[in-house]
Amino acid sequence: MNLRGILSDAGILLPIKSAIGSEIAASKYSAVPTPVCAPVPAHCRAGRWRAAALLLCLAYQPAWTQVSSLSVTETVTGNSLPLTPAVTFDDEGFVNSAEFATIIEPEVDAATVVVVTATGSASFLDGNDNALTDADSVAAGFQLTSLAYGRNTIKIKTTNVNNENLEHNYTLTIWRARTPLFCKRTTQVRDVIVGRVSGVDHCANITARHLAQITWLTIDSLSVTALRSGDFAGLSELSSLGLINNDIRSFPANLFDDLAGLETLVIRQINRYSH
Secondary structure, X not given: OOHHHHHHHOOOOOOOEOOOOOEOOHHHHHHOOOOOOOOOOHHHOOOOOHHHHHHHHHHOOHHHHOEEEEEEEEOOOOOXXXXXXXXXXXXXXXXXXXXXXXXXXXXOOOXXXXXXXXOEEEEEEEOOOOEOOOOOOOOOOEEEOOOOOEEEEEEEEEEEOOEEEEEEEEEEEEEEOOOOOHHHOOHHHHHHHHHXXXXXXXXXXXXXXXXXXXXXXXXXXXXXXXXXXXXXXXXXXXXXXXXXXXXXXXXXXXXXXXXXXXXXXXXXXXXXXXX
16 A cells, blocks of 8 residues: 555545645655755654655644744844853754843844744744834844843744644843943852842843942852953942952952952962862
8 A cells, every 4th residue: 555545544634745845746755855944853764654754744743843043143243142051952953942041231232033943934022922023124033123221031933834833932031231241250250249239130130339339249169260350340339358268360450440448358269289
């Protein structure tokens, strides 16, 4: 019995089409090519009934609405923005995560999001599920403008072009920093400062006023090996600073320049030779 007969006996009556839309003759199912426009799931490529499984997957593969590429750039400069987590791919070529975040500096208020799906289309919503408008429908990618300071939530919904019930949802959070370069400070220092500010849970929401209200900091046993020159910038009211049980090999010459109110500085390194 040929493939069309097998499908018919199973109660499956459907036009068998390849990913590029051309009908495949049932008598040639043994030579069905792997479509070039999308990854083919592993379970469709193996086994005795590979050809039949492949054809069914071509017709009814909801995984193809998944994102196979995601990137974000600053619209004006074109600089690529690093995503957290970094974009990685599963065995089928689709991105591993459904949630991503990135940070932009205060002077940046526009970003371009490029989403690639195998056979689906993508729509963009805000955090309240309201449709977002592409600021430049001619330019490549989805153009976001007037990004607010702090958190900007962009929901990305991908749907199958032939079946709107097949969809995947992703969330991209773009944090627009309120203080220049604050999020780029040494990670341990940055996180300790954020922890000292009540009601703030992300570095992008730290303001100059927040920094000026901090009077003490202790960077204790956080495996710090190096500091950056701007790590303590803006901490004009800091009176006590402890750098304890770390392994800092050198200190930038202007590290403490902004600490006009500093009265107590404790630096105690770990004992590298203890056992």
